[in-house]
Amino acid sequence: MANKDSKTFISEVAFQCFTQNGYKATTIAQLVQASGMSKGAFYHHFKSKQEVYEHVVETFFLAYYKELDWSEVAELPLKQVLEVIPQRFSEFIREVKRFTQGEVSKYYVLFFEAFANIPTFRTTAQAFYSGFKALLCEKLLAETTATAQEAEIEATRTIALYEGLFFWAAVFPDQDIEQYLSQFNAQ
DSSP: OTTSOHHHHHHHHHHHHHHHHOTTTOOHHHHHHHHTOOHHHHHHHOSSHHHHHHHHHIIIIIHHHHHOOHHHHHTSOHHHHHHHHHHHHHHHHHHHHHHTTTOHHHHHHHHHHHHHHOHHHHHHHHHHHHHHHHHHHHHHHHHSOOOHHHHHHHHHHHHHHHHHHHHHHHHOTTSOHHHHHHHHHHO
């Protein structure tokens, strides 16, 4: 904890607890104990389990969605956009593996739990994927002969391909996902 501030440390510990046990099964006492802090020090940063949970969701899920600036990617031609996608997914998968200690499936559990229980998470995730799809559709329409329906199908297929690979990493944690990412990019 020497190199991290207490709030960041608590967030990382809480993320581990929530991914191991789920939100409902994790108690505030478990969070305090896992952090190794006194109750007072813990409550100095977070007033409730819900507040910790929302901070964890913001830090480990929503921050990723918010940091990707579509306007930067929108300036690129389609070919380059399609090269950026596997790079971003590769970085993201590595980060998730690091925070889940290689157990990507636990990330999914917490993702869908947050999706069901935190309305702002749901709307932010939907806005992210809608923006991603709109960007791909726009590029496909501008740079190929695809119709609007074909562009929508291809954009959805492209997103599903990479999200499916992320799911694959959860189901088969010992497989090297990087090899697939490089192959998908080569096609």
